[in-house]
Amino acid sequence: MDVELSNSAQTGIQGLDDILVGGLARGHVYLFEGSPGTGKTTVALRFLLAGAESGERGLYITLSETEKELRSGAASHGWELDGNIEVCELIPPENVLDHDNEQSLLYASDLELGETVKQIFDAVERVKPVRVVLDSLSEIRLLAQSSLRYRRQILSLKHYFARQGATVLLLDDLTSDTLDKTVHSVAHGVVKLEEVAPEYGAERRRVRVMKYRGQAFRGGYHDFIIRKGGVQVFPRLVAAEHRTRFTRGQMTSGIDELDQLLGGGIEQGSSALVLGPAGTGKSTFSFQFVAAAIARGERAAMFIFDEEIGLLLSRCKAMGFDFAAWRDQGLLHLEQVDAAELSPGEFAHRVRRVVNEKLAKTVVIDSLNGYQAAMPEENALILHIHELLQYLNRQGATTFLTVAQHGLMGDMKAPVDITYLADTVILLRYFEALGKVRRAVSIIKKRTGGHEDTIREYRIGGSGLTLGQPLTEFQGILRGVPVFVGERPAIMNDAIATPGA
Template structure:
């Protein structure tokens, strides 16, 4: 496929995300097919298509064979739209003689008469209104009246040629109730858009669309998530990181904790991604929030997306550690949002992140945690691809991203639910270990693409003064296994029998 020289010859659909997928909209004076099962939002998309035309002063026509005028207006009202005289609604009603059993023809099937009468009514309406945009709802009725695939194809071709002579852009709707395997219109239409609805085992339904065909035009392939809310359909185009490149000066960002910055070889590079791994309760969120505080100290804005913890509890818990998240939120430096994985699709989440980065110049992004993000994904392979594109996009915008992953198990053999360590530029590993009857926490940096880092293991504590990190644990072996062996000098132990970190 080749892209056209411009988009001035395209009719926008009235849905920003869909126009983005179609790279400008629908080429004018062509016939298109919008198909999907009942409830996928075909009528809503069709109304938005006509409303956008009416906004531009174009004459529009909605030909309905399945819904009544009242039903269409009620549906529009539910979105806050009023269908005025700029949109003509034409109901195709079979003549009364065809509904009267006493008037049925014996030598000619009534379906033949009704199909011919239906076509005549459609042609008369187009001649009378002379519209620029037409919606025909739905093809299932015409398919049933045609009876055979041959007659159905001929009827569609007749409609196509008639509409072409009148220079109209036509959107035909098909609810796939008559024959979902019939591809007759696919070969006739200039473009085909399919709407799908998925029902996960738990949570709200997920909707996605795909452009199956678009003759001679470039478009964004693959599936794109969308939602139906008051105000219409909102489409979230699949994020392609290569399309978003910006130049920025790379520099090292410090956390505000000297020992942590030393462990990381001087800090974390701007425009890089950091993955914080560890069992539940090791303080993964605290480590990422430390960089949020550091961003605020530099006068930058930060965004935090919380999947697992209730915001009120997070604010109270961190306040006791000296983190004033509420104050940062009130000042506008912190944009924090609770994410419900059961209600949000991955495409919509990526759209939220991108909107904050683009509109609020956010330079620090925290996703806590990837376990919650995974719950929004249908399968693990999709999660890795989504995370890859999202991290690459953030990196190219000069935003520094932090992700947390909760590992299964507490000590010893811990398991990671999904391996994305190869995607991150820096990987920080947090561990519990037991020493002299006490549970301790240890931190190590196992990967850093840019520059060198310490290969030591340090103990850290989380107290009322926040996060404190000690000197390297040189007297222990097996810390990462959870049950270390002390091989150092006894003078290195504190009174409780464990290595004492620096305050």
Template structure:
């Protein structure tokens, strides 16, 4: 028997990746989380995936009506039909009638026994291979004590095991005391969580707490609920991805910029372009993206800060027709809303562009926008470390921009990722001869030697024009340089 047949896939690609194939057949699993975290949706996808392979499924519901479940399924475009079935388990009418209540026995004793009996009858009648029990909170309330609850769950587990069913038990964690009884009984436990940031859409994530006798991908994994079901984005582990490629030097379309960089950018490296707003950070990265397309490669731009229509218009004024490049199919441009997208989803999109679409140049503009998707700076650095390592190992060239606070003088970046990048390009404003000018320098390059000069540059209809090194100024990087002799500056139309 092939190892794949030992696993019951969930129908959710990302979750199956985390579980290394899915759930081991014939075992009981716990899916827990507060209301609204996606338990019902995942459970439904689990049954529908079984139906695709001819495995009969049964959804036993104690908390929702059959009508509510079918409405939920219809909202995703699903239909519960053969070989799946819904069994709505409600208390017998006699137990709801005040005149039939027992005086010597607690009604909960009768309800628990009757509930268990009806669950067994439902299993016997349909012999399902996949079962969902929703939810354990109702059984816990009927049991009234931790001991009775544990005995009841154990009885259900042994019964399901004898019937060779793969069972997903749902727990909405609505009881006052968070009983961990099922954690020790279940073969595996998955916890779903939801957080509400101060601004933007709610964020959902999951974590595999245990999976007995089976390795799995640990940590938190972002997820979303959308029309069509749940999508899970496995945490990126760069060490699991490595591709053989030729390390070569990639040039821009500016000989002067290539000279400043010591010949260009090495394949499979990351470049950080740092500077205040308006200094041309996006243009520098676009220069390399356009050059990649002209070489016949694919490039991907992820734009956080600028509206695409404005970006296209601005680039056109600089001699770059982004629309034509995009229509040609080799330039992929995506607007990213940091308030609506989790870091895990963003990493997955970047990964798809490289692995599925073959992008060899990736531009992230900017990290300021990316930071807004992160609750803490420390997490941003960890996410960026894994993402950059992944891209480097895939042989992709990554270009990141960071807008520093302020315009001249002492400036600070909102997050320091300079140590992560292989090359750091620094852009600055400075005042000279009664004009505001721009200067560029390379302050770090791991892969090769580079110029240690500071050059003035100008942005025009033909792109970036670089001048000679500013040898007779000092203090340019502070924004208020001091003239110490004759110097050649860029004049209008002259380099």
């Protein structure tokens, strides 16, 4: 049965096809290289399965794994290699290994290389595949012995496959010579798979298209994972490629004093950073905006890095935030994130999916300290956050991020400075007054409009968040030890002790 072929041979991995801008141009040879365990075989099997689903014949030629091992690996993902996919296991020719047939005129490797290539050609002639996988080049490199013979052998394979019109994946596990770039110059495209082991947590995998002749592609590294069902690739987020039309409006918190401090609220499609030391209530400020959004009939999403979900639900319910009920009603997406098991690319993918599929218009990331733990370098963290915030802003989602600063009073520093990225910065501080530790809030930045330049005291109690009037008769509150500069000392006690007055 003749099968009508499209211009591109899709790999069957959506994220990888996105990076390759549609898939692999047909009739060419491609190199997929990476150390053992990076996922080359899984990608190659999915490539053949994608072809089989379209009625294309596929051939997997294995020189390193046995057919039984290959089928077992496929079965672990729930795949069956039958029908349009044939596995050809090439083993060393018996006459080469037979001691009775030993001779001294030629090296055994010369005979074995010729016999191996002949078996490859015979398998292709017999199956007549549209897609071919050759695993792995390390065996051919060892048999060739010299760079010249290896290059000539690869060129002969390339020209042969070109005459057959097949799309070919050459797999290289880089075990025989990691510096050999022979196939890089011969192949139509080169894709590199890498595995990075952090000091703590699960391994991280990433993919990079190093070369693709005559075709645009998404450069740089892209995170991917291997799970039951195959490989999932998370293309690096480029915010400029995503834009949605929406009407900007003010997003209020439901607390008049807080809205006054913010100059009426926070603009939709902007980002707000809640900054302060541990225990000041950064999460509570964010949750207040989530509750207000749900009260307006909107959907929200919360990604929690630092707190256990069960404890969070019970703590917030005591303050009037019934997150469990809102989650059950489909109004709130609540997800606990394990930074040690999650790559930044996968996290960005999860956030995007919730915003696109569940139409969440308020997103809370609590906290960036936990997000930073998922990043190997702070510079990369800044770039990831920049693209994620820009993307959310362009989708009309309002984003709240929290950052815990080091220290409790006085001069404090954040582990990562993103104040220049956020559109609004809400600063929380402890201060000491009359033998008690109190809390104060101020707005130090707002790009989208005016705001109060005052400092207000706030409390967190059984009824949630409560803000008082501006503390206009004190100086040094943000340093932690205020000085009264008003006319009557008695006002100090009233102003601080009764924030709701």
